[in-house]
Amino acid sequence: MSEVDYASLIPNNVDLASDVRLQRALEAWYPKYIDWWKTMGPEGFQDYEVYLRTAVGVDPEGWAKFGYVRMPEYRWGILLAPQEQGRTIAFGQHKGEPVWQDVPGEYRAMLRRLVVIQGDTEPASVEQQRFLGQTAPSLYDMRNVFQVNVEEGRHLWAMVYLLQKYFGRDGREEAEDLLLRRSGDVDRPRILGAFNEATPDWLSFFMFTTFTDRDGKMQLESFANSGWDPLARTTRFMLTEEGHHMFVGRTGVERVIQRTTEIMNENGITDPTDVVGVRKHGGIDLPTIQKKINFHYSVTLDLFGAEISTNAANSFNAGLKARFHEPRIDDDHQLENDTYPVARVADGQIQIVDVPALTAINARLADDFIDDCEKVMKRWNRVFQAQGIGYSLSLPHRAFNRAVGEFADVFVTDKGEIVPEGEWHDRKHEWLASDSDLEYILSLMQLQTTPGKYANWISAPRAGINGKPGDFEYVKLAA
C-alpha cells in the first residue's frame, strides 16, 4: 500500500479522493513520472528553488499561485475547465446531440490516438529543452524555461489523466509508453518529427515556443470544442498555460531583435544584412534570425499533418476534433457538401484547388496558424520601425522545406518557387542556417546568473514575472 496520499498531493478538480480506480492507476504511474522528470527533465537544476506558477484550481484564485519550489516537488495537478451544463456537440454528424461524458465505443480508437499523439508532444519538449538551463542568458529566462517545462509536464498529466480514466488497460499502457519514448532517440523516438529535433540554444527555444507551441495552441483549440467533454474541458484549461509559453517565445525573439538593432545603432551598422559587423559585437545578425524563422516555421507546418487527410475528416465528422474557433465560423459545421481551397502541386505548379471541406480540415487549421504567425511577424517588425532600421522579417512560403503533405516531394524556395532538387540543395543556406551559423549562436550561449543581468545578445524584458522587479532572484542558485 502506498504511503503517499495522492489525492491531497495532487491538485485536482476531478474528485480524485473518491476515484479509487484513478488513484490506483496514478499510484503506479506517479513514481515513474518522477523518475522520468529527474532523468529527462531540466539537467542540473533540480535541487534549486525556482519562482514558479502552480495551478491549484481553475478559478481566478487558484490557477496561478506563485512561489519558490524545487521542480521535483512541483504540484502537478489534474484540472479541467468547469463543466458547462447542457453543452451540445457543435459540429460533425452528431451536431446538436449532448456532448459525451464517456468515450463512445465506436470512437475509442480514434480518440485514444488523438490523446496519445497530443500527449507525446508534452514530455518531448521537456526533453528537447533539458540542457537550456545551463546556458540561460538570465535568471528571468532560466525561470521561464523551467516554467514552460513544468507546465508541459502538467499537460502530460492532463493527457495521462484521460488515458487512465477512460481507456482501461490500453490507456494505462499508453500512459507508460509516454514516459518510455525519448526525443531524438534512435530506438524509441517521439511520434512527431519536430519533437525529435534538438533545441540546442536559446534562439531555437524562443522560435520553438513561438511556432511549435503555437501549433500546440491550434491543436488544443480544436480539442477545446470536442464532443467528448472530458477532452474539451482538459484542453480548455491547458490553453491558459499554453499562452504563457507563446509569450516566452514571442517576447524572447523580440528581445533578440531589440538587442541586435541596438548593437547596429550603437556601432553605426546600417546594412541589415551585415552579418560580420553584428557578430563582431556579439549580436545575432538579422539574416540568421530570418533563417531560424524559416526552419522552425516550416518544420512546425509539418506537424499539422497532410493537408488532405482522411483521419482529420473522420475526427471532425465524428465530433471529436473541431476547427479553430469552431463556434465562430459561419457555416453549417457539418461540411458534407462544402469545399475548401487548398494549395496543392498540380502540373508542376503550386495551385489553389477546391477540395471537399471535410478532407481539408488540416489545411484549414494550418491556414489559421499561418494567420496567427503573421500577427507575430508584425509585432517583431515593429522593433525595426522603432529602431529606424529598414528591414523586416517574414514567413517563408508554406511549401518551403516540407517533409509532410502536399509539398513533401517538391523542392520549393522560401518565396514559393519550385526548383530542381539539386538547385535547392545548392542554395539551401540562402534560407536555412548553416552549421557555422548554428555554431556561432552556440558560442554566444553563456550562463548569466547575476540577478538583473542579461547576456549581451538579448535585451531585458519590459516587465518581470508576477510584477517582480528585473533584478528579482527568479532562481535561487545558492542552495
Next chain:
Amino acid sequence: MHKLSESVEGKIGRLEFRTSPEAYRHWSIAIDGSVARLVLAVDEHSPAAPGYELKLNSYDIGVDIELCDAIQRLRFEHPGVKTVVISSGIQGTFCAGANIRMLGTSSHSHKVNFCKFTNETRNAIEDASHYSGQTYMAALNGTAAGGGYELALATEYLMLIDDGNAAVSLPEVPLLAVLPATGGLTRVVDKRKVRRDLADVFCTLEEGMKGKRAVEWRLIDEIVPRSKFDACVTSKALELAALSDRPDGEAGITLDRLERSEKGDEIRYPFVTVHLDRDRRNVILEIEAPDRDAPTDVSGIKRQGVDFWPLAVVRAMDDAILHLRFNEPMLGTLIIRTSGDGDRVAAYDTLLDANRNDWFVREILLYMQRVYKRLDVTSRTTFAFVEQGSCFVGMLADLLFAVDRSYMLNGQLDDRLPARIQLSELNFGVLRMANGLTRLETRFLGEKESLDNARGLIGRKLEALQALEAGLITHAPDDIDWDDEIRLLLEERASFSPDALTGMEANLRFAGPETMETKIFGRLSAWQNWIFQRPNAAGSEGALKLYGTGKRAKYNRGRV
C-alpha cells in the same frame, strides 16, 4: 507499363501482366550474395487506374503485378538467392494494404479478380519458401496494416521494428466493413496459430498491436530496436539462407519478355494460341506440342532456358489466363485443346520427371503447378476437347483433370489416327492442387481402385472408350454426334447464369481435404465477395464508398 487503353475514373483499362525490373515503379530488387531485398516504395502518383493516389505504400493491381514478377524472377533468374527480405523504402510505413479508394471505386469484378490475384501472389511467396529453398521474411520497418500485414503473413518470419510506433494490424472490419481477405484471417489462425479469441480482439483493434504483446500473441516473431534492426534482419536472413538447398554459383535463367502477338480475335504465344469467340462467348486455348525433340539432359534444358517447351507453354498459359480473367470478362467458357506429336510431349515429360531434383526443373514444375492452380480458381467454365491430332500426354493430360468436363472424340472425323491420351508419373504426385492432392486423387476420391487402375495405365496410349472406361474423361461422343454434342454443350452452358456457374464450379472443383490455401480461396469467394456486394460495404453509404470522405457509414443492423 500496366495501363494500355482508355480508362475513366475508377475504371481500370486493359491490364498488361508482362513487366520487368527496369519498368517497376513501386518495387526494387537488390541482391547481395544469398540474400535478396525486395523493397516496396510505392509511387503514389502511378496508380493502375485514374482517380486515386497510392498513399502510405498502399497497393493496387499495378503494384502487385510487379511483386508477382519479382517473385518469379527471383526464383528463375537467381538460383543463388536463398532468402528474400521484404521491407519498405518509406519511413515509418511498411505497407498500408490495398488502396481503399481503389476498392471503393472499382467494379465488383475487378475487386474479385484483384483479390484473387493478390492471394495467388502471396501463395507464390509461400510456395517459394516451402518448396523452392527461397525463404521469405518480412522486415517490418514500419506499420503493416491490413493487406500490408497480410503480405508479411505470407512470409515465414516477421521481424517488427520496436520504436514505440510501428504496429501490425488488420483494421478492415472496424474501418472498412470488409475482411482482411488476402488470406489475413485464415493465416492469423491457421498459419500463425493465434488463438481465436485473441484473433477476434486483434481483428477489431483499428490501431493493431505492437511490442511484446504482438510477439506473445504470435502475430509476429520478434521485435527489434531500431538501432539493431538492420543488423538483426541481415543475420536472420543469413541464418535462413543456410538452410536452403539452392545451388551456389549457378547461372540463372533470364525470363526474357514473353512474346505475344495479337491479330483480330487471336492471341499468339510460342506454342499457345488463344481464339476468342465473342459471339458464342467462349475462348479456345490451344497448346501445341514441341517442334523439336527434347534435350538429352539438364544442361540441354538450361541452354534452352525460357525457350524450353514446357516452360514456354506454362508462361503463355499464365499470361493468357490472367488476360482472360481481367480483360475478357464476357467470355465465359474456356476450352482447352492440344495439337501435335504426343510422343514428343511424352519425351519432355520423362525428361522433367527424371530431373525433378535439379533446381531449374524443380522451378518449372512448381511454376506449372501454380499455373494449373490458377486455372482451378478461374471463374470460367473450363472444358477440354480431345480430338484427332491432339497430344494430351503427361503434363498436358493433367489439364483433363483440371477442367469441369472433358470430351473425347470416339472415332475419326478424318483419316488421321483416332484421338489418344496418355498418363505419366507427373500425374501421380508432382502436380498438386490447392487441397494438397493430385488432380487424379481428387477426381477419384471415392474410388481408390480407379486411381490404382490409372496408375497401371501410365505410358499407355488410351483411345476414347478406354479413357472413358478408366474414368479419365467425361464423355466420348462418336464421330457422328461430335459436332452436335459440342455445339449443344457450348450453347447450353452459355445460357446459364454466370454467377450460378461460378459458384457451382468452384464448389465441385475442390473435393477432398481443406488446406490453408483452399480455405483462403473458399472464404474469399464465399465471404468477402458477399460482403463486397452488400450495401454496408459497397452501397452509397457503405464504409468502402465513404472511406476518406470523413463521412461515417450507415449500416443496416440486421444480421443475415
